[in-house]
Amino acid sequence: MASEEKFDKDIENIKFQLQNEIIKLCSIATVSGFESRATEKVSSMYRDRLDSFYCDAVGNHILLRSCGRKDAVKIMIDAHLDEIGFVVTEVLDGGFLRIANIGGIDRAIIQGAEVTVLGDETLHGVIASTPPHLKGDDDKLPTIDKALVDVGLGYSKEELEKIACVGTPVIFDKTYTSLKNGRLAGPSFDNKACGAIAICAVTSLEPSELAGDVYITLSCREETASRGGAYLCANRISPDYAMVIDVNLANAPDVSERESVPMGEGISISYSSSTSRALTRECARLCKEGEIPFTPKAEPSSTGTNAVAVNIAGGGVPVVDVGLPLRNMHTYNEIIALDDCYSLYRFIRAFVTSRELAEGFAREEGEI
Amino acid sequence: MRSMNPYHRHILNNGPAELEDISLVVALASLFGPTGCEDRVAHFVLEEARRLCDSASCDRMGNVVGRISLGDPQKRKRVMLSAHTDEVGFMIEEIKSDGMLTFGCLGGMDPAILAGKRVLVGNEKTLINGVICSKAIHHKKKSERDSAVDSDKLYIDAGFTSREEAEAEISVGDFATFDEPADNSFTFGRDGQTLKMKALDDRMGCAVLIELMRKLNRERESLSLDLDVYFCFTVREETGCSGAIVVSEKIAPDFALVFESTAVGDIPDAPSEKRVAELGGGAVISVADRSTIYDAELIDTAFKVAKKNGIPLQVKRYLSGGNDAGHIHKSGVGVRSLAISVPTRYLHSPTCVAHCEDYRSARAIGFAMLEAINEI
Numbered sequence: 001m002a003s004e005e006k007f008d009k010d011i012e013n014i015k016f017q018l019q020n021e022i023i024k025l026c027s028i029a030t031v032s033g034f035e036s037r038a039t040e041k042v043s044s045m046y047r048d049r050l051d052s053f054y055c056d057a058v059g060n061h062i063l064l065r066s067c068g069r070k071d072a073v074k075i076m077i078d079a080h081l082d083e084i085g086f087v088v089t090e091v092l093d094g095g096f097l098r099i100a101n102i103g104g105i106d107r108a109i110i111q112g113a114e115v116t117v118l119g120d121e122t123l124h125g126v127i128a129s130t131p132p133h134l135k136g137d138d139d140k141l142p143t144i145d146k147a148l149v150d151v152g153l154g155y156s157k158e159e160l161e162k163i164a165c166v167g168t169p170v171i172f173d174k175t176y177t178s179l180k181n182g183r184l185a186g187p188s189f190d191n192k193a194c195g196a197i198a199i200c201a202v203t204s205l206e207p208s209e210l211a212g213d214v215y216i217t218l219s220c221r222e223e224t225a226s227r228g229g230a231y232l233c234a235n236r237i238s239p240d241y242a243m244v245i246d247v248n249l250a251n252a253p254d255v256s257e258r259e260s261v262p263m264g265e266g267i268s269i270s271y272s273s274s275t276s277r278a279l280t281r282e283c284a285r286l287c288k289e290g291e292i293p294f295t296p297k298a299e300p301s302s303t304g305t306n307a308v309a310v311n312i313a314g315g316g317v318p319v320v321d322v323g324l325p326l327r328n329m330h331t332y333n334e335i336i337a338l339d340d341c342y343s344l345y346r347f348i349r350a351f352v353t354s355r356e357l358a359e360g361f362a363r364e365e366g367e368i
Numbered sequence: 369m370r371s372m373n374p375y376h377r378h379i380l381n382n383g384p385a386e387l388e389d390i391s392l393v394v395a396l397a398s399l400f401g402p403t404g405c406e407d408r409v410a411h412f413v414l415e416e417a418r419r420l421c422d423s424a425s426c427d428r429m430g431n432v433v434g435r436i437s438l439g440d441p442q443k444r445k446r447v448m449l450s451a452h453t454d455e456v457g458f459m460i461e462e463i464k465s466d467g468m469l470t471f472g473c474l475g476g477m478d479p480a481i482l483a484g485k486r487v488l489v490g491n492e493k494t495l496i497n498g499v500i501c502s503k504a505i506h507h508k509k510k511s512e513r514d515s516a517v518d519s520d521k522l523y524i525d526a527g528f529t530s531r532e533e534a535e536a537e538i539s540v541g542d543f544a545t546f547d548e549p550a551d552n553s554f555t556f557g558r559d560g561q562t563l564k565m566k567a568l569d570d571r572m573g574c575a576v577l578i579e580l581m582r583k584l585n586r587e588r589e590s591l592s593l594d595l596d597v598y599f600c601f602t603v604r605e606e607t608g609c610s611g612a613i614v615v616s617e618k619i620a621p622d623f624a625l626v627f628e629s630t631a632v633g634d635i636p637d638a639p640s641e642k643r644v645a646e647l648g649g650g651a652v653i654s655v656a657d658r659s660t661i662y663d664a665e666l667i668d669t670a671f672k673v674a675k676k677n678g679i680p681l682q683v684k685r686y687l688s689g690g691n692d693a694g695h696i697h698k699s700g701v702g703v704r705s706l707a708i709s710v711p712t713r714y715l716h717s718p719t720c721v722a723h724c725e726d727y728r729s730a731r732a733i734g735f736a737m738l739e740a741i742n743e744i
Contacts, residue, residue, distance in 0.1 A: 108483050109484035112481035124553040124564075126721055129714045130480070131644075139516070151557065153562045154562075155558050159558075179525065179527030182527075183525075252503065253464065253523050327525060328502070328525070329504040331504075
């Protein structure tokens with residue numbers, strides 16, 4: 001009994017640690033295209049736990065934890081670093097900025113949102129909502145090119161242009177709230193929650209426990225580019241096999257079960273023509289053996305994640321696509337379950353320590 | 369009861385001197401007080417009224433009224449100062465089998481500002497965190513992306529996973545409001561004096577009343593006024609001004625000054641005739657709105673005393689909205705009424721935006737009008 005209690009306490013401790021690490025990484029601004037601004041912050045969080053930390057020319061951050069053995073397999077774990085956001089497109093009189101979205105942002109969620117403008121000075125602002133007497137009759141949402149950030153009174157246009165010129169990134173304010181049952185709400189869990197969990201999981205292991213050298217790629221521009229930076233990472237690393245982790249749409253009222261995965265019931269594992277059937281099956285087996293809860297999810301032609309790109313990079317890479325269920329995606333209050341984070345943490349540990357995977361998926365170059 | 373945000377407590381105690389008066393606004397606006405559940409606000413203002421007024425009480429509806437009587441009892445005019453304690457919010461309509469909460473709106477709410485916002489859910493006793501959720505953009509058909517999500521398609525996720533679990537803490541008929549900012553950024557702008565938070569409508573009005581109470585209490589010996597001043601904190605303005613109806617009938621004042629927030633449209637792209645008033649241009653005097661034609665002499669007087677005392681004041685340039693004055697001016701045998709509003713952008717949202725100087729201007733006009741009414 002006593003040992004069971006200790007076990008539960010250990011799990012709670014890990015979840016608490018995951019929560020802190022997730023919030024820490026998600027609080028760093030990494031709008032697509034501006035990832036390399038975050039290098040110093042990300043590096044200072046992790047470099048002590050790693051064998052190398054590298055930021056490439058476009059903003060991919062590649063973290064290596066090596067197993068210490070020569071000729072070990074290379075395992076790649078990708079979780080994109082970038083987040084949705086906005087960019088200033090015009091500076092106006094009276095303390096207003098016009099903005100455009102970076103990544104898919106629903107116009108139905110932006111009005112009334114609190115934002116931070118990351119100019120030469122950090123400015124707080126509010127995305128303007130349309131007063132009732134200024135609304136049209138058709139009830140249509142204003143197009144994104146009409147969206148305005150109100151940065152408060154007192155700025156002249158000239159002054160504001162110096163602080164937040166066209167091209168300045170804008171993010172949703174980074175505030176986090178706990179809900180019941182270990183649910184967390186806040187911005188940017190897509191996808192830095194997965195990145196933070198991956199780093200926690202891999203660095204919680206001794207190098208000797210790793211089945212190969214583990215490259216965690218916090219890749220750039222997933223939200224905006226069709227192939228994203230992960231493709232370049234996989235080309236550079238040429239991994240023997242890879243896992244792509246991204247958030248997955250959790251079930252919700254008004255959404256069919258077919259289009260979503262349950263929340264609080266573990267990770268999702270994607271079955272898709274764009275991923276490795278063999279590796280996917282092995283991963284499902286790892287989950288079953290380790291009693292790690294998961295939901296199989298069929299995504300026939302595409303996973304809609306970096307898995308598609310990693311799969312065809314570096315001469316072809318066996319890849320598995322794993323998802324962390326998330327509700328209210330691409331808002332400033334995305335919701336995740338710490339139980340699922342813990343399942344993902346366990347799965348990543350199983351994945352990088354599995355000798356069967358290292359043997360079964362070691363690269364064998366055939367002659368052409 | 370939910371404790372106050374530590375930062376608010378911090379600025380109440382150690383804040384910058386230029387925001388000292390604003391800490392009262394922030395403290396009031398951070399209280400949970402949706403229409404029909406104003407208890408926390410009533411409690412706060414009653415404490416102040418008991419300390420500062422000659423008499424103070426809370427009626428059976430939750431209206432709080434404090435009285436300060438000044439000067440000669442034979443000559444006293446009866447002046448009602450009013451501000452409403454409620455804020456726009458939500459009522460929980462159903463607890464779904466999966467633990468999600470559906471809701472209806474209390475007060476005029478634009479569905480375009482709801483999805484994604486953090487809320488507090490509960491009642492006069494308990495409060496928990498929640499988030500207003502909708503279908504993710506990934507699940508929306510192209511045709512669905514052009515319009516706001518109707519409030520009946522939105523739901524609150526408080527983290528519950530079943531109805532049973534939710535019912536242990538929340539009941540149908542409980543309330544919700546927008547949450548306050550979780551960080552320290554409720555003031556912004558170049559001078560750090562633009563405010564952004566929920567419920568500025570009408571906790572700024574409540575704050576004006578408390579400050580006037582403090583002033584009359586402090587200076588009563590030196591004031592040569594013959595007035596019965598009634599400080600009226602009314603409930604349920606947002607759904608039909610029920611509180612004001614009851615209070616004004618009971619008090620039967622000669623004059624009423626209604627302290628409010630008025631929605632303004634001073635944003636780029638707005639045609640000039642629909643800007644209503646300008647943030648930073650001082651308090652706003654309405655000539656008329658959808659519920660009241662205000663007293664012409666009081667309007668003239670307001671602009672005269674504003675000029676005399678150097679208080680910025682502007683006229684509301686668009687006929688819209690309505691407030692407690694709509695009922696007060698028709699109560700009893702008729703009440704000469706004036707609305708003094710703080711211009712507020714994005715009213716009825718989690719991020720109402722107002723300027724501290726406009727609030728101060730409303731406060732100053734309020735006091736100057738008491739002096740002027742004494743002379744009428």
